[in-house]
Amino acid sequence: MAPLKNGGCPLSTPDAIRWHNDQLQLLDQRRLPAHCDYLSYDDAESVATAIRDMVVRGAPAIGITAAYGMALAARRCTSQPSVAAWTQALDTPRRALADSRPTAVNLFWALQRCDSIIEQYGNGGDVAGALLELAKALHAEDIHINRRIGDHGASLIPENSIVYTHCNAGALATGGYGTALGVIRSAWRDGRLRGVIAGETRPWMQGARLTSWELMQDNIPVTLAIEGAAAQLMRELRPSWVIVGADRVAANGDAANKIGTYNLAIIARHHGVKVMVAAPTSTFDRNIDGPQIPIEQRPAEEITHSYGQRVAPEGCQVSNPAFDVTPAALIDAIVTEHGVIYQPDRERVLAHLNAAEDAQ
Structure with a gap:
């Protein structure tokens, strides 16, 4: 991390979202700027709570976070034999994420992208791995998009x-x-x-x-x-x-x-x-x-x-x-x-x- 100042926060703006040690880490924005604390998540329901409770906020960040949440959910599932079985297995965490905040449309856009991955890989492919790669790709893509904006x-x-x-x-x-x-x-x-x-x-x-x-x-x-x-x-x-x-x-x-x-x-x-x-x-x-x-x-x-x-x-x-x-x-x-x-x-x-x- 960058050198620190101002009560433990770095000299440059830290990443709000990061994937580290096979966990999603979110900068707790409720405690900024006095404290620069990361919270770790390994299940989608906790990620949904973090979105709802404003640990992470902002429409693009919420969408990226939801994609990582779906990847975490898939990693906690046993392997499923079909698209229908994967869809059913991930239904509860998906609904938890979808219900976390209703206004930001990026949340639903990201979940729909996850649905497409399940359709593509659900019949014998590596769904969990593909969802994680999607989340990472959405994260990198958003930075590029923002610079163009x-x-x-x-x-x-x-x-x-x-x-x-x-x-x-x-x-x-x-x-x-x-x-x-x-x-x-x-x-x-x-x-x-x-x-x-x-x-x-x-x-x-x-x-x-x-x-x-x-x-x-x-x-x-x-x-x-x-x-x-x-x-x-x-x-x-x-x-x-x-x-x-x-x-x-x-x-x-x-x-x-x-x-x-x-x-x-x-x-x-x-x-x-x-x-x-x-x-x-x-x-x-x-x-x-x-x-x-x-x-x-x-x-x-x-x-x-x-x-x-x-x-x-x-x-x-x-x-x-x-x-x-x-x-x-x-x-x-x-x-x-x-x-x-x-x-x-x-x-x-x-x-x-x-x-x-x-x-x-």
Whole structure:
């Protein structure tokens, strides 16, 4: 591991996911940045719990983690004689992984890739080995995809810009490099940025704990701001773009992302600030429009308590959606590994996805 600083964390952003000693190891993102601890997993049900409990988070990272979870599940099975038998044997761990978080479509995309491996190798092949190779391939592929997203997005940013980002869509939320932070990293490399504003992102504080820390590791100037300061800062500092990731992009161009993104898009439109969504094509869902995207409701205790201490009155009614959906009309560009969708709508989104499939 890299040299350490800041309470046990390395000088460079560590891997969120790694395969080591025949186990899946996940960086416990709940304890960052003060503690850099890896937790080890050897069964899919524990991996599903880790996803649900936010040990690992971010749509691409969740998908990669689920693929490793399926590999672990297959390794714990006795050899099965057929595709049908493998499917039945892996049904319980697969459902546990699928139920871990409902909004991030990369989770289901990865599980479908695992289903294809079972179909291919289930009649006498090495299913467990093939699933592990798939997980490793998805992991490596995601890093390459993120760098392409970063380069496409950076080309849209004017020189000497300030940009605003929300939540954490960086190396910690992906296989490495990041989607929204990938754009920011590439723009910084190209000399286009002079600074980043990062919203704190309640209640899990991903902006405060993760994004500000990631950017500081790369020596990219970052200013941490409370959520309620967004309008004032946009009026004052005039960022060129709000840049965010996504957990699901619908066929009509609506995008689900961490709660508070919709607010930012409305504020940005009022102040003439453009909105960019950075996401791989695996995050797109051709089958639904924005209003049909399932929105995860998180436990009430996440906002009624702070560090285990109650801060809200006993019996207080709570709404704690993890995500919101930003309408396509408020998004100026969606950036994928295949390029840019300007002014996204159904026709442009589907044309982009079709061209991406044709190119593969």
